[in-house]
Amino acid sequence: MPIRFDAADAHWRVAPMPGFSADQKDWLTRGGSLTAHLRTLGQVEVRVTREAVDLPWPDERAALGLAPRASAWVREIVLVVDGVPFVAAHSATPLAASHGAWRAMRSLRTRPLAELLYSDSGVSRSALVSRRVNARHALYALAANATHSRVPHAHAARRSVFERHGAPLLVTECMLxxxxxxxxxxxxxxxxxxxxxxxxxxxxxxxxxxxxxxxxxxxxxxx
Missing domain, CATH: 1.10.287 (Helix Hairpins)
Incomplete structure (x- = not known):
């Protein structure tokens, strides 16, 4: 099913950067549910760190088709495997969509977002795009808070847009x-x-x- 939204821009690209390791290229381009892939490594727990009305990040507005200063519903979580944080994730959808096509996102609690994304045939997904994020990107701070320890200069991250009934949901995942x-x-x-x-x-x-x-x-x- 075609999708009207695109997660790519000048920094987020479909082809992983040449400097990524083989493991990084593999996990940055894996389709399907990231939570399901993590379950092959151990017991997965979803820790919700924030759910709120907020402004989307500057590089999210175009992907969501939002005007400047338009609000979004934001959900931030950490995916923990056997007690260890493996992924920090940030999801955003236009505020109106959080009361409409994506309203179920507000009541997920500690259930993974994958339950909404992969159980509905009416949901379409854009291509996965990836990049390195450093301290100048808001995702870097999210990763630092998830690990509570010294973090590398940059993290490998990926994102894609899901569309349901014409409404976008942008999911960004930072590998720790x-x-x-x-x-x-x-x-x-x-x-x-x-x-x-x-x-x-x-x-x-x-x-x-x-x-x-x-x-x-x-x-x-x-x-």
Whole structure:
């Protein structure tokens, strides 16, 4: 279903930046529910940090089709996996839409927004766009508050617009450092387990020979 709204601008782009890691490019472009993807990593909890009438961020107005000084309904949450904050999210919809097409957003409480977005065939989604956000962007402060610790110079973030009955809802998600740390740890464990498995398949003599050859190569390199 075509959508009238576009989440992209000069900074938010469909193609992830070349400097992003493989994990970052993967998670910034994953379709479907981010909450569902996080559930593959552990138990997910939604912590609501703010729900209020507010002005949208400067780079949100165009994506929402709002005039300057027009108000929006804003919801901010942290997605926590096994007690650790992995994602800080900020959602905004025109104030009128929060009483109309997106009124259910006001009564979600600690339920994920995904319950509204992926259970209704009448909801359309724009392309996912991503960027790095630093301290000059409001999303950076949201991420800092979510982690309560020293944060990197910039975060990887993504956003997209959902449309229902002609009304837009912009969802922006900032990936926190703990997510990348967890994925790196999982990859390390898988690598170790793979090596152990391969060693068992070769058998004890092959494994010993392999270690001996490696030692010989190392010795030769030192000579």
């Amino acid at each position: 450092p703990a997510l990348w740390t967890h994925l790196a740890h999982v990859a390390h464990i898988e690598h170790v387990e793979h090596n152990v498995h391969m060693g068992r398949e070769r058998g004890p003599l092959d494994h010993t020979a392999s270690r001996a050859n490696a030692a010989q190569r190392a010795h030769s390199e030192l000579r």
